[in-house]
Amino acid sequence: MTDTRPLHFELRHRVAFAETDLSGCADHVGFLRWQDRCRELFLSQYAPGLLGHQCEEAPTGPLRLFTQQLTCELLAPVAALDEICVRLSSAEPGHSRLDLGFDHIRIGPGGAETLVARGSQRLACLSTEDGTARPAPIPADLVRALGGRTGRGLTLAGRAA
Template identity: 30%
Template sequence: MPMIYTPQGACFEYRFKTTFEETNLVGNIYFANYVLWQGKCREMFLYETCPDVIKDINNGLSLITLDLSVQYISQLFAFDNVVMHMFLEAQSPSRLLMHFKYYKEENEALVLVCEGTQATASMREENGKMVSVPFPESMFDVFEEYEIM
């Protein structure tokens, strides 16, 4: 999934189609799925832009979600086409703040249905405790491209 340039800056784009599995008894998408999608978008970003970080995660690096939010604007239903844009809002050597915009694709137009944020820390277990460590260097090179203008 490519980097997309928007008026807010460069973003990572993640596209998918919703399914019945993600709906509730009323038929709309269950609210917790929006949180899951943030994680999937973040993971696909790492997989596609920093594959070496996946190896670091398999060797003990942890990317811990510290905080997240989701603000619902309108509903999604099964078989809607969803386009997520993930922006880097702020960073430090061991912390990130990402902003997410969720769109429903309708007749080639994007309609905003949700926005969210996620704060993430880079940590590693040392002597039985989780301690902050810098993000892998390869991530910082990619982060610069995705910062909100």
């Protein structure tokens, strides 16, 4: 039976003064960096075979994870020294792609949470045979790391967990 509990992985971050603009708000690029860092830590903890965005699993050549698309919608300002929690969840898997969702939460006094941004990343799995990139199935390491779960309760298409 597939586990349909939502997958969550969290990155806690204290916003540095260097990450703010002249108005004192966190620079929009910081949100994308935090999403990337959250994804990298998730992979290093749960799918270390994919570190460096490659593994030798694909029968047609080395496999690479390629970021096709990223988005981030800013909903509220974030200032220096704010504590941010970036929560990763998977969503909308395909045969050779995986969309990851990110919620950026400000942790306030007493643990109060405020959604300050929402983002996404679309990853494509590509095998690179003879220097030519071709779509490849989501690697088993990543399927195991996701435990067959997605943020919307969907099962990874065509893959056993």
